[in-house]
Amino acid sequence: MTLLLIHTGGTIGMSDSPQGLTPEAGLVEATVAALLPAGVRLQTEVFAPLIDSADMGPTGWNRILAAIHAAPGADVIVTHGTDTMAFTGAALAQALAGSGRRVVLCGAMQPLGTGGDAEGNLHLAMGAARSAPAGVWLAFAGELLPAEGLAKIDSHADSAFRALPQAPLPARPPKAAPFGAARVAVLTLSPGLPAALLRAALAELDGAVLRVYGAGTSMNDPAVLAALADAVARGVRLRAVSQCLSGGLAPGAYAAGAGLWAAGIENGGLETTEAALVRLMLDLSA
Template identity: 30%
Template sequence: MKRILLLTTGGTIASVKTENGLAPGTSGEEILSYIPEAKKYCRMEVCQIFSLDSTNLQPEHWLKIAGKIREAYEKFDGFVITHGTDTMAYTAAALSYLIQNPEKPVILTGAQKPISAPITDARKNLLDSIRFAVKDGVRGVYIVFDGKAILGTRARKIRTKSYSAFDSINYPVAAFIDDRRILQYVEAEEEPVPVRFYDQIDPGVFLLKLIPGMEPDILRYIGSRYDAIIIESYGVGGIPFYDRRNFLEELARLTRDGKIVVIATQVMLEGSDAEVYEVGFKAVNEYNVLQAYDMTVEAAAVKLMWILGMTRDFARVRELFYRPVSHDIVSMEE
């Protein structure tokens, strides 16, 4: 029987009512006690890393989770992490970059209702995660939620209240899970390479969402505080350059100063291709600006943090950003 380590971090799944609203208060052992059926699938141990609302999680917490998995990697056959839903997609992306090519499953899950509630999605999500984790051949980082297994680099929270909180963006759902079976559609690579752990991350990344009327000099301030900027542009990658609100002049200043600029899109599906229109063509071809293409914004932001932890050399940043990790990008560059 396989051995699975349950790592708990807080979140709604572990929350209890307080005078100030829901807050994490259920221990890892208590969470496990709500799913006695887990014993028929595997042997489980519990490690409570911390107990926080995921809104409060920061990059240093990602490193701590990855570090715990690294410490226990040889002892267990898989890992299930309970986590708040609000930043789960960021943590899933982070673990995808901090733990590359794992031969074992690393599954994140949580719930829209506490596990102690009379009506909750928590028990199903947790049992689905365990069943997926013990399935032969499963390896890599996933979010398992509401009967779906989603690659960690492709997940996004799309609903605030419904049980179907997450979806896979610009990539197929890896597997569907029901009470009887698991239908896996995205298989792991046939020839896995050795796992590689990373322990550095630099949070110096800013995400700017354009809106009409925004003044371009905001980029000057951001550039004074951050080393990389993701611009959530319009459509497939449009950057305004008309009249006095000419963002291209500020982009030129940023890239001359050695800042990393990535153009993404505000549109959730189908990604960016900034060279389609003049408003994006100029930015990509006249300056050293990267594109997120079909990446999620969560993955693009965390990937930049991972890269900045290693280098700020533009050529190297470009190479690493466009190099696929766990199917995070289908680069349109040859």
């Protein structure tokens, strides 16, 4: 049996320096090696240099996926910083949907060796990598969470993540590098949003996640709605999600959303912002 450890960086593998926490080469690999059960071979893929998760994105996701596809029989742990863990969880879950692979994400709010949460999260991840059902999971704060709908809800507490229910994921053909160069971003409706700013942003994009109000409403500003409709008419993919953490969208529930849906915006339903962004990236890269 083989355990593939993909170490990207993050707090879990850092140590103190005069400048503050900094990545320590070999720390995570040595800890995992010491915990390996008998008969399990460790294979590693380590980012060099290790990155802060703030720098994780499509290029990094492609690298993680390529390593997973190159080790077809291995169980997989991905160690990763927490700030973009929800994006990476959505990316791996959607890209691997239908593959039958088992992948466990793991990170920490405090580094290994400091008496914090890192050791417990890593122990949980190693057990889950052998026994969890197929899918992509996050091992964190004593819980194994489905990774397709993660939300980071606290910037300091050990229990930093919540898993939000998502619609079943469609299977995608396996590709070692499914994320291309599509220009995609998250745009948020806010009171007083200048229509010119929205129009200028949309002119630079192939697609956008539009964070709308509540169950699917927006301001009744003709200039804002025209900017959205014109972008859709040009072929820009716009997918709406709720700014609320839970509940999702219900088009038609409020008259205040009529202009939004008439503009041709896609309904993201229960999707998190992260999941909707990943969906657009994959669709536009296909």
